[in-house]
Amino acid sequence: MGTFQEPTEKSGYLEQEFRLFHIKDQTKKEFAYHYHDFHKVVVFLSGRAAYHIEGKSYYLKPWDILLVSRHAIHKPEIDPSVPYERFILWIRDDIAHQELTRCFQKASDRSFNLIRLDSQVQEHLKELLYDLSASLKAEEFGSDLLSDALFTQFMVYVNRIFLEKQYILDQKSYTYDSQVESLLRYINHNLTADLSIETLARKYYLSKYHMMRKFKEETGYTIHSYIISKRLLMARTLISQGTPVVKAAHMSGFTDYTTFSRAYKKQFGAPPSK
Missing domain, CATH: 2.60.120.280 (Regulatory protein AraC)
Structure with missing residues (x-):
């Protein structure tokens, strides 16, 4: 990769x-x-x-x-x-x-x-x-x-x-950046919340560009791709437990099903219905 x-x-x-x-x-x-x-x-x-x-x-x-x-x-x-x-x-x-x-x-x-x-x-x-x-x-x-x-x-x-x-x-x-750790912890405990860059920057009183650069430096991936990946993993777990696909998408923080389906297929190689 x-x-x-x-x-x-x-x-x-x-x-x-x-x-x-x-x-x-x-x-x-x-x-x-x-x-x-x-x-x-x-x-x-x-x-x-x-x-x-x-x-x-x-x-x-x-x-x-x-x-x-x-x-x-x-x-x-x-x-x-x-x-x-x-x-x-x-x-x-x-x-x-x-x-x-x-x-x-x-x-x-x-x-x-x-x-x-x-x-x-x-x-x-x-x-x-x-x-x-x-x-x-x-x-x-x-x-x-x-x-x-x-x-x-x-x-x-x-x-x-x-x-x-x-x-x-x-x-x-061990070493870590306390601001990035707080961001990661918040994201993982609030995957269904509004996690836009603007919202996160306001919450942590950071410049959004500084926050995005720092997150990438410390973790190796962008805030956006991290959130999408974690939401998709959550959705796949729910689907495997019997939750209907559309409901699983909503429960995982996706507001648009088409966006969800496209991202799911890209990450897992098959549509969520499979």
């Missing part, structure tokens, strides 16, 4: 309730901003990497955990001079034990995605992850059951730590 004027691209596809990847590579690949239809846990093991998630930049240390919520727009920035190793866990939004996804909703509400652990808790989660990785590859009796149990155990601990703020809060581990 050469320009961020267009809606952000989706990446990855998940059929199972969860998948675990253990990856070590060294590449000069540059990532575009993207989103997933599932939640993602990134466990950073080694290398030099930063993650940009919804306007915040996180600078990672070994065994840092990032919670990337479904539809959160993000990208990694990797230093290609050293190997980059990580565990990545993909988790469907509609898993049987819905309470295990609470941490992702809380990450969105807080606009904060990083879990940094003390060494004792770190060792416990490290052991669970390696056990889960081994179990998923095994073919012995009950491997599937054991994998599900280990996944549940890992996610229970991650939720406890994040929901109860039992993590190390290091102010040097």
